[in-house]
Amino acid sequence: xxxxxxxxxxxxxxxxxxxxxxxxxxxxxxxxxxxxxxxxxxxxxxxxxxxxxxxxxxxxxxxxxxxxxxxxxxxxxxxxxxxxxxxxxxxxxxxxxxxxxxxxxxxxxxxxxxxxxxxxxxxxxxxxxxxxxxxxxxx
Numbered sequence: 001x002x003x004x005x006x007x008x009x010x011x012x013x014x015x016x017x018x019x020x021x022x023x024x025x026x027x028x029x030x031x032x033x034x035x036x037x038x039x040x041x042x043x044x045x046x047x048x049x050x051x052x053x054x055x056x057x058x059x060x061x062x063x064x065x066x067x068x069x070x071x072x073x074x075x076x077x078x079x080x081x082x083x084x085x086x087x088x089x090x091x092x093x094x095x096x097x098x099x100x101x102x103x104x105x106x107x108x109x110x111x112x113x114x115x116x117x118x119x120x121x122x123x124x125x126x127x128x129x130x131x132x133x134x135x136x137x138x139x
Contacts, residue, residue, distance in 0.1 A: 001030055002029045002089045003089050003090075004031045007034035007082065008033075010058075011049060011051050011052055012052060013057065018064060019124075021064065028088075028089065030071075031070045032071045032086060033071070035057050036076075037075060038054050044077070088118060089118070089119065091118050091120050093123065
C-alpha cells in the first residue's frame with residue numbers, strides 16, 4: 001500500500017483545494033490530509049486568518065474526500081516533523097512550494113545515519129482559485 005501525505009491551510013475550501021486533493025488520487029492508495037492549525041495559518045497568512053476554524057476546515061476536507069481511503073488530521077506547521085511521524089511514501093507539495101526530494105531519518109538513524117527517501121510530487125495549480133486572492137479581490 002502506497003501512503004500519501006498532503007497538507008495545507010484549506011481556508012475557505014474551494015475548487016483549487018479540490019483540484020489539489022483530486023490530483024493526489026492517482027499516486028497513492030491511502031491519503032492523509034494534514035490541515036494547518038489556526039495558529040499555524042495565522043503565522044503563514046497574517047492576523048486576519050484563518051477565516052474558518054480548524055474544525056470547519058477539517059470537516060470540509062473530510063466531506064470532500066468522502067469515499068477515499070483517507071485520514072484528516074490537524075497539523076501545527078512543521079513538515080519535517082510530520083514526515084517523521086507519518087513516514088509516507090509520497091508527499092504532495094502545492095504549486096507554491098518547492099518540490100525537491102525530501103529525506104527522512106529511518107528508525108535508529110542516530111546509530112546508523114541512514115535516511116529514507118520520500119517521493120515529492122508537486123501538484124499543478126488551478127489558476128484563479130486562491131483564498132488569499134479572493135479576499136483581496138473583494139477589498
